[in-house]
Amino acid sequence: MQDIRCAxxxxxxxxxxxIANTAAVLSLTLGRRHPELIGEDLLDAQGESRSGITTLPIPILKCGAEQLRAxxxxxxxxxxxxxxxELISATRSTRSYQEYAAALAATAEEAQQYQGLALCGPAKRVRQLTGSLGLLR
Known part of the structure:
Protein backbone atom coordinates (compact mmCIF):
# COMPACT_ATOMS: atom_id res chain seq x y z
CA MET A 1 0.00 0.00 0.00
CA GLN A 2 1.33 3.46 -0.88
CA ASP A 3 1.95 6.09 1.79
CA ILE A 4 -1.66 6.71 2.90
CA ARG A 5 -2.88 9.13 5.53
CA CYS A 6 -6.32 9.67 6.97
CA ALA A 7 -7.61 12.50 9.14
CA ILE A 19 -18.21 15.80 18.14
CA ALA A 20 -17.99 12.15 19.20
CA ASN A 21 -20.88 11.16 16.94
CA THR A 22 -19.41 13.11 14.01
CA ALA A 23 -16.06 11.32 14.39
CA ALA A 24 -17.81 7.94 14.65
CA VAL A 25 -19.93 8.49 11.53
CA LEU A 26 -16.97 9.72 9.49
CA SER A 27 -14.81 6.79 10.67
CA LEU A 28 -17.43 4.23 9.72
CA THR A 29 -17.73 5.70 6.25
CA LEU A 30 -13.94 5.71 5.79
CA GLY A 31 -13.88 2.05 6.83
CA ARG A 32 -16.55 1.24 4.26
CA ARG A 33 -14.73 3.13 1.51
CA HIS A 34 -11.30 1.72 2.47
CA PRO A 35 -11.68 -1.75 3.99
CA GLU A 36 -7.96 -2.30 3.42
CA LEU A 37 -7.33 0.09 6.34
CA ILE A 38 -8.73 -2.50 8.77
CA GLY A 39 -6.35 -5.18 9.95
CA GLU A 40 -7.08 -8.88 10.16
CA ASP A 41 -8.74 -10.30 13.26
CA LEU A 42 -6.19 -11.17 15.93
CA LEU A 43 -5.92 -13.76 18.67
CA ASP A 44 -5.43 -12.74 22.30
CA ALA A 45 -3.30 -14.60 24.86
CA GLN A 46 -6.13 -17.05 25.53
CA GLY A 47 -6.59 -17.79 21.83
CA GLU A 48 -9.84 -15.82 21.54
CA SER A 49 -10.43 -13.93 18.32
CA ARG A 50 -10.51 -10.15 18.54
CA SER A 51 -11.74 -7.90 15.75
CA GLY A 52 -9.14 -6.17 13.64
CA ILE A 53 -8.80 -2.42 14.04
CA THR A 54 -7.41 0.30 11.82
CA THR A 55 -3.80 -0.18 10.81
CA LEU A 56 -3.23 3.58 10.51
CA PRO A 57 -3.46 6.30 13.11
CA ILE A 58 -6.39 8.60 12.38
CA PRO A 59 -5.90 11.95 14.10
CA ILE A 60 -8.95 13.98 15.06
CA LEU A 61 -8.16 17.55 14.11
CA LYS A 62 -10.08 20.75 14.72
CA CYS A 63 -11.11 23.78 12.73
CA GLY A 64 -14.04 26.15 12.78
CA ALA A 65 -17.11 26.07 10.57
CA GLU A 66 -15.84 28.50 7.92
CA GLN A 67 -12.46 26.78 7.77
CA LEU A 68 -14.26 23.43 7.33
CA ARG A 69 -16.07 24.89 4.32
CA ALA A 70 -12.78 26.11 2.83
CA GLU A 86 -18.61 15.24 4.80
CA LEU A 87 -21.11 15.42 7.61
CA ILE A 88 -23.53 18.33 7.70
CA SER A 89 -25.65 19.67 10.52
CA ALA A 90 -28.81 18.14 9.04
CA THR A 91 -27.90 14.96 10.91
CA ARG A 92 -28.99 16.70 14.11
CA SER A 93 -32.47 17.54 12.86
CA THR A 94 -33.35 14.48 10.77
CA ARG A 95 -34.46 11.14 12.13
CA SER A 96 -33.70 8.81 9.23
CA TYR A 97 -31.28 8.43 6.36
CA GLN A 98 -34.11 9.27 3.97
CA GLU A 99 -34.80 12.55 5.81
CA TYR A 100 -31.08 13.33 5.75
CA ALA A 101 -30.96 12.64 2.00
CA ALA A 102 -33.92 14.96 1.44
CA ALA A 103 -32.36 17.73 3.54
CA LEU A 104 -29.07 17.38 1.69
CA ALA A 105 -30.80 17.52 -1.70
CA ALA A 106 -32.83 20.60 -0.70
CA THR A 107 -29.95 22.67 0.70
CA ALA A 108 -27.66 24.67 -1.57
CA GLU A 109 -23.92 24.18 -1.03
CA GLU A 110 -23.43 27.70 0.31
CA ALA A 111 -26.06 27.01 3.00
CA GLN A 112 -24.54 23.71 4.18
CA GLN A 113 -23.18 23.75 7.73
CA TYR A 114 -20.34 21.26 8.07
CA GLN A 115 -19.83 19.46 11.37
CA GLY A 116 -16.84 17.51 10.14
CA LEU A 117 -14.88 16.04 7.30
CA ALA A 118 -12.78 12.93 6.79
CA LEU A 119 -9.92 12.79 4.33
CA CYS A 120 -7.98 9.77 3.16
CA GLY A 121 -5.40 9.58 0.43
CA PRO A 122 -1.75 10.16 -0.36
CA ALA A 123 0.00 11.32 2.81
CA LYS A 124 1.57 14.31 1.08
CA ARG A 125 -1.82 15.63 -0.09
CA VAL A 126 -3.57 15.05 3.24
CA ARG A 127 -0.71 16.77 5.09
CA GLN A 128 -0.84 19.66 2.64
CA LEU A 129 -4.52 20.19 3.40
CA THR A 130 -4.45 19.55 7.16
CA GLY A 131 -0.89 20.33 8.29
CA SER A 132 -1.80 23.63 9.93
CA LEU A 133 -4.68 22.19 11.98
CA GLY A 134 -4.33 21.34 15.65
CA LEU A 135 -5.35 18.15 17.38
CA LEU A 136 -8.75 18.14 19.04
CA ARG A 137 -8.11 17.88 22.78
Missing amino acids: IIVDPELPAGV LRAAASEHGDELTLV
Whole structure:
Protein backbone atom coordinates (compact mmCIF):
# COMPACT_ATOMS: atom_id res chain seq x y z
CA MET A 1 0.00 0.00 0.00
CA GLN A 2 1.33 3.46 -0.88
CA ASP A 3 1.95 6.09 1.79
CA ILE A 4 -1.66 6.71 2.90
CA ARG A 5 -2.88 9.13 5.53
CA CYS A 6 -6.32 9.67 6.97
CA ALA A 7 -7.61 12.50 9.14
CA ILE A 8 -10.90 13.48 10.67
CA ILE A 9 -11.57 17.18 11.11
CA VAL A 10 -14.37 18.49 13.32
CA ASP A 11 -15.71 21.83 14.50
CA PRO A 12 -14.53 22.14 18.14
CA GLU A 13 -17.43 24.49 18.95
CA LEU A 14 -19.93 21.62 18.72
CA PRO A 15 -21.13 19.90 21.91
CA ALA A 16 -18.93 16.97 23.00
CA GLY A 17 -21.57 14.37 22.13
CA VAL A 18 -22.00 15.79 18.62
CA ILE A 19 -18.21 15.80 18.14
CA ALA A 20 -17.99 12.15 19.20
CA ASN A 21 -20.88 11.16 16.94
CA THR A 22 -19.41 13.11 14.01
CA ALA A 23 -16.06 11.32 14.39
CA ALA A 24 -17.81 7.94 14.65
CA VAL A 25 -19.93 8.49 11.53
CA LEU A 26 -16.97 9.72 9.49
CA SER A 27 -14.81 6.79 10.67
CA LEU A 28 -17.43 4.23 9.72
CA THR A 29 -17.73 5.70 6.25
CA LEU A 30 -13.94 5.71 5.79
CA GLY A 31 -13.88 2.05 6.83
CA ARG A 32 -16.55 1.24 4.26
CA ARG A 33 -14.73 3.13 1.51
CA HIS A 34 -11.30 1.72 2.47
CA PRO A 35 -11.68 -1.75 3.99
CA GLU A 36 -7.96 -2.30 3.42
CA LEU A 37 -7.33 0.09 6.34
CA ILE A 38 -8.73 -2.50 8.77
CA GLY A 39 -6.35 -5.18 9.95
CA GLU A 40 -7.08 -8.88 10.16
CA ASP A 41 -8.74 -10.30 13.26
CA LEU A 42 -6.19 -11.17 15.93
CA LEU A 43 -5.92 -13.76 18.67
CA ASP A 44 -5.43 -12.74 22.30
CA ALA A 45 -3.30 -14.60 24.86
CA GLN A 46 -6.13 -17.05 25.53
CA GLY A 47 -6.59 -17.79 21.83
CA GLU A 48 -9.84 -15.82 21.54
CA SER A 49 -10.43 -13.93 18.32
CA ARG A 50 -10.51 -10.15 18.54
CA SER A 51 -11.74 -7.90 15.75
CA GLY A 52 -9.14 -6.17 13.64
CA ILE A 53 -8.80 -2.42 14.04
CA THR A 54 -7.41 0.30 11.82
CA THR A 55 -3.80 -0.18 10.81
CA LEU A 56 -3.23 3.58 10.51
CA PRO A 57 -3.46 6.30 13.11
CA ILE A 58 -6.39 8.60 12.38
CA PRO A 59 -5.90 11.95 14.10
CA ILE A 60 -8.95 13.98 15.06
CA LEU A 61 -8.16 17.55 14.11
CA LYS A 62 -10.08 20.75 14.72
CA CYS A 63 -11.11 23.78 12.73
CA GLY A 64 -14.04 26.15 12.78
CA ALA A 65 -17.11 26.07 10.57
CA GLU A 66 -15.84 28.50 7.92
CA GLN A 67 -12.46 26.78 7.77
CA LEU A 68 -14.26 23.43 7.33
CA ARG A 69 -16.07 24.89 4.32
CA ALA A 70 -12.78 26.11 2.83
CA LEU A 71 -11.08 22.78 3.54
CA ARG A 72 -13.92 20.90 1.88
CA ALA A 73 -13.61 23.10 -1.22
CA ALA A 74 -9.84 22.60 -1.36
CA ALA A 75 -10.13 18.83 -0.87
CA SER A 76 -12.84 18.62 -3.55
CA GLU A 77 -10.31 19.83 -6.10
CA HIS A 78 -8.38 16.58 -5.51
CA GLY A 79 -11.30 14.16 -5.80
CA ASP A 80 -9.33 11.96 -8.17
CA GLU A 81 -6.83 11.08 -5.43
CA LEU A 82 -8.65 11.76 -2.14
CA THR A 83 -11.61 10.25 -0.38
CA LEU A 84 -13.63 13.09 1.11
CA VAL A 85 -16.47 12.38 3.51
CA GLU A 86 -18.61 15.24 4.80
CA LEU A 87 -21.11 15.42 7.61
CA ILE A 88 -23.53 18.33 7.70
CA SER A 89 -25.65 19.67 10.52
CA ALA A 90 -28.81 18.14 9.04
CA THR A 91 -27.90 14.96 10.91
CA ARG A 92 -28.99 16.70 14.11
CA SER A 93 -32.47 17.54 12.86
CA THR A 94 -33.35 14.48 10.77
CA ARG A 95 -34.46 11.14 12.13
CA SER A 96 -33.70 8.81 9.23
CA TYR A 97 -31.28 8.43 6.36
CA GLN A 98 -34.11 9.27 3.97
CA GLU A 99 -34.80 12.55 5.81
CA TYR A 100 -31.08 13.33 5.75
CA ALA A 101 -30.96 12.64 2.00
CA ALA A 102 -33.92 14.96 1.44
CA ALA A 103 -32.36 17.73 3.54
CA LEU A 104 -29.07 17.38 1.69
CA ALA A 105 -30.80 17.52 -1.70
CA ALA A 106 -32.83 20.60 -0.70
CA THR A 107 -29.95 22.67 0.70
CA ALA A 108 -27.66 24.67 -1.57
CA GLU A 109 -23.92 24.18 -1.03
CA GLU A 110 -23.43 27.70 0.31
CA ALA A 111 -26.06 27.01 3.00
CA GLN A 112 -24.54 23.71 4.18
CA GLN A 113 -23.18 23.75 7.73
CA TYR A 114 -20.34 21.26 8.07
CA GLN A 115 -19.83 19.46 11.37
CA GLY A 116 -16.84 17.51 10.14
CA LEU A 117 -14.88 16.04 7.30
CA ALA A 118 -12.78 12.93 6.79
CA LEU A 119 -9.92 12.79 4.33
CA CYS A 120 -7.98 9.77 3.16
CA GLY A 121 -5.40 9.58 0.43
CA PRO A 122 -1.75 10.16 -0.36
CA ALA A 123 0.00 11.32 2.81
CA LYS A 124 1.57 14.31 1.08
CA ARG A 125 -1.82 15.63 -0.09
CA VAL A 126 -3.57 15.05 3.24
CA ARG A 127 -0.71 16.77 5.09
CA GLN A 128 -0.84 19.66 2.64
CA LEU A 129 -4.52 20.19 3.40
CA THR A 130 -4.45 19.55 7.16
CA GLY A 131 -0.89 20.33 8.29
CA SER A 132 -1.80 23.63 9.93
CA LEU A 133 -4.68 22.19 11.98
CA GLY A 134 -4.33 21.34 15.65
CA LEU A 135 -5.35 18.15 17.38
CA LEU A 136 -8.75 18.14 19.04
CA ARG A 137 -8.11 17.88 22.78
